[in-house]
Amino acid sequence: MSPVYPFDDSATARAVVDERGTLTGWNEGARRLLGWSAAEMLGRPAASLLVDDGTDGPAQPAEDIWHGTLALRHRDGLTVSSWLLAHHRPAPDGGGGDWLVVTPLENDAPPADDPLMRAALAQAPCATAVYDDRLRLHGVNDVMAGVIGLPLERIRGLRIAEIGGRERTAELEQHMLDVLTSGRAKDVQTYLRTVGEDHAHAWLARLAPLRDAEGRVRGVCLAAHDFTEQYLARERLQLVNEASVRIGTTLDVTRTAQELADVCVPALADFVSVDLLDPPQHGGDHHPAELTAPLSLRRAAHRSIIPGSPEAVAKPGQLDQYPAFSPQADSLLAGRTIVATVPSGSLEQWLAWDEARFNRVKEFGIHSTMSVPITARGTTLGVAVLTRYRRPDPFTADDVLLAEEVTARAAVCIDNARRFSRERDTALALQRSLLPRILPRTAALEAASRYLPAARAGVGGDWFDVIPLSGMRVAMVVGDVVGHGVQASATMGRLRTAVRTLADIDLAPDELLTHLDDLVVRLSAEAGGDGGPGEVGATCLYAVYDPVSRRCTLARAGHPPPVMLTPGGTPRQVPLPAGPPLGLGGLPFESTELELPEGTVLAFYTDGLIESRERDIDAGHRMLCDALAAYADSLDETCDRILHTLLPPGGAADDVALLLARTQGLSASRVTTWDIPADPALVGPIRRQVGEQLDVWDLSEAAFTTELVVSELVTNAIRYGSHPIRLRLVHDSATLICEVSDASHTAPHLRRARTFDEGGRGLLLVAQLTERWGSRHTPDGKTIWAELSLTDDMS
Secondary structure (H helix, E strand, C coil): CCCCCCCCHHHEEEEEEECCCEEEEECHHHHHHHCCCHHHHCCCEHHHHECCCCCCCCCCCCCCEEEEEEEEECCCCCEEEEEEEEEEECCCCCCCCEEEEEEECCCCCCCCCCHHHHHHHHHCCCEEEEEECCCCEEEECHHHHHHHCCCHHHHCCCCHHHHHCCHHHHHHHHHHHHHHHHCCCEEEEEEECCCCCCCCEEEEEEEEEEECCCCCEEEEEEEEEECHHHHHHHHHHHHHHHHHHHCCCCCCHHHHHHHHHHHHCCCCCCEEEEEECCCCCCCCCCCHHHCCCCEEEEEEEEEECCCCCCCCCCCCCCEEEECCCCHHHHHHHHCCCEEEECCCCCCHHHHHHCHHHHHHHHHHCCCEEEEEEEEECCEEEEEEEEEECCCCCCCCHHHHHHHHHHHHHHHHHHHHHHHHHHHHHHHHHHHHHHCCCCCCCCCCEEEEEEEECCCCCCCEEEEEEEEECHHHCEEEEEEEEEEECHHHHHHHHHHHHHHHHHHHCCCCHHHHHHHHHHHHHHHHHHHHHHHCCCCCCEEEEEEEEECCCCEEEEEEECCCCCEEECCCCCCEECCCCCCCCECCCCCCCCCEEEECCCCCEEEEECHHHCCECCECHHHHHHHHHHHHHCCCCCHHHHHHHHHHHHCCCCCCCCCEEEEEEEECCCCHHHEEEEEECCCHHHHHHHHHHHHHHHHHCCCHHHHHHHHHHHHHHHHHHHHHCCCCEEEEEEECCCEEEEEEEECCCCCCCCCCCCCCCCCCCHHHHHHHHCCEEEEEEECCEEEEEEEEECCCCCC
């Protein structure tokens, strides 16, 4: 059966005109208006109905709607003046379409006491109230009466602030006063609970002035529209957007957990706690299938609408046990959000077990909790518990969806922070293991150092080192590998080992950097694999200081130059050729030699110390010089002062390595040199002179061993070396060094002597009698050296 509609088709005159101006539709109302039947009019031009009254006729419609008054031809020959409304209707297939033309046939104004109008005012679905010129309640419709929940005859004459009795209604009354005095309408949004409501609603109050016949404002009409659903949807969207901005601002687990709690209070709950599982000791992840009650959870953060969070039972960082019937364990074991309420009794067993929480529930009137598991990438990280007590309404299904959305965002951030922390800890442990824990004590200089990993970017490849060399000399090195993380730390370890190896063979600084550059090129090729060269790069500064000559030789590969402070002087950068960064390959490096007064302080550092977004490099250099200028004997204090001056409170954006070295000179009285004639017969007298010098130095106990070593080294130089030959003895409180130099570039080496060989045991004997021995090339030849310890029993 076709549906029956209460429409009177003859009450409206309706016609349809196609794009060519032909009538294609004609209803009964059109016949009543003009007398023509449908059979007479269909197919005829619509213009045939127009009466030529001397005007230009209807104008071409500029839009899809037109209205106006036209003179129309009646079937009886009379002229009918009629107001017409025309709508353009596009065709379904996108064609030209047609025009629907209508006009009402019954348009009589209702009487002033029309019962339908009275019923509309009283029964309209919009809550409406009328206030007089004193803003006293004059009347309400049925819906407003239900909203207020009080008898109209009892509250008529009261102000809205007196009816509502709340701060929000007093604010609404001020807006009504503005409308009354200005005569301009106003829309006001408010969120309040009226007398007749169980919980608060979001209201759009449309305030309009009411005028008499003379246009004077006689009152205010308040029409209230309940838009709670739209309001809550907007609030949820705003909370999700806010969560995406506020959560995950750092790669710190605790801070991210606190951001989650901060976002949810007071938007979702009155109190929020975030408890996390401790990471497995040997790495890996927590999965729901692996969790068993009771669970150990550590409080990461909480937030309350009350300052100080008095509802909290656990303190941040505290580890607590949660049994299977607790909301925390219940939701984690189930792997889903669980809402529990006190009135329903679902928390009864938990509260009976935990007296402290029972007291908090009783004290604050807590009535609802929502436990949301914090999971990311299949890993269970912890649980967020949202609690309500000041808000009377329990958690809804929409609240659950919103809490899960916000928590899911936070979970990814917490997981990222944990992964970053784990990698950072690994890289930092690797970095610490590769850096020197204690700088060696040498007679050449006193040193102090600091290393600080980047605050956010992760551990990088900065390193420093102090390497004792032969002849009391010492090498100082500082370098920086491009990038951060474990890979950068591993590359740094390889470069540091290479520098130590190259330093051990006493290469000049520029030559050492050349070999190091070749290594970085090979590492870059290995990192790139078959896809081409990798991106391994580094900078380095290498310096060698000789306390006997008090000369320092330096070379750098794209690294910041050191800063030098001479006794009584002012800090200044050491003028040093920049050199290309390591890894470019084939480019030369240049050395610079300086003579340093005893007590000169050298500052070696990586670019993380002087570079900053807040200042340029020149400003960083000036700050470093100013901090170094306050040097007062303590290198450690100076290190701390430099870091405090140049680095922001939150830490540097890049790794920072700092090495301070104060040079010490070796007194001429501790060094003795002999020119050796090319006559093996004179070795004996040389041994006697060495013994006499040891007596002068009060080192007679070392005389026997020293004379043997000197005898072997001098004999080898006379037999296999080239003139001139020179013997030098150098000593400090702990070490005696024997050096024999000649003009030959051929380096000696140990070899195994056979039973009946008459020679070949000299260097083997030297190796057995000394702490260490070796050779180094010099511009004029080579030097064979051997070190004897003066702290051992030499008898």
